Amino acid sequence: MEAYRPISCDLHDHLEIACLRRLRLQVELTDGTQVEGRALTTVSTPAKEEFLRLESADGVRDLRLDQLHAITALDDETGFGRVVLSA
Numbered sequence: 001m002e003a004y005r006p007i008s009c010d011l012h013d014h015l016e017i018a019c020l021r022r023l024r025l026q027v028e029l030t031d032g033t034q035v036e037g038r039a040l041t042t043v044s045t046p047a048k049e050e051f052l053r054l055e056s057a058d059g060v061r062d063l064r065l066d067q068l069h070a071i072t073a074l075d076d077e078t079g080f081g082r083v084v085l086s087a
Contacts, residue, residue, distance in 0.1 A: 004049040005066045007085060014083045015042055015052055015065070024074040027054065029067050030086055036074070037061065 018025060018039040027035045037056030042065070044050050051062035065085075073080035 004047070004064065006048075006050065007065050007068075011083070011085050012042070012050075012065070014071070014085075015039070018071060018073065018080065019052075021075075021078060021080070023078060023080060025054070026072045026074055027052070027063060028069040028071070029063070030069045031067070035061065035063065 019041050021039075023039050025037065025039050027037070029035070035054060035056055037054035040053040040055055040060070042050060043053050043062060050065045052065060052068065054061050054063060068085045070082055070084045070086075072082040
């Protein structure tokens, strides 16, 4: 896997809000994969990599932030909508 590239603070804030609200998200990865689950928290490793911890039907998954393309809130009443994280 290639070296971690941090995402912008603005985009990181969107992820933190999703976690605080425990939103159900549809997460699109840069490789085209889609994952659905509840946002739990963000996690940082000693190597300074950051992950979104998501509770999905398959269990808890950690998704590397620089591999996220977009997140969409599945809880319609939140007004959170869709946030594109990578170009």
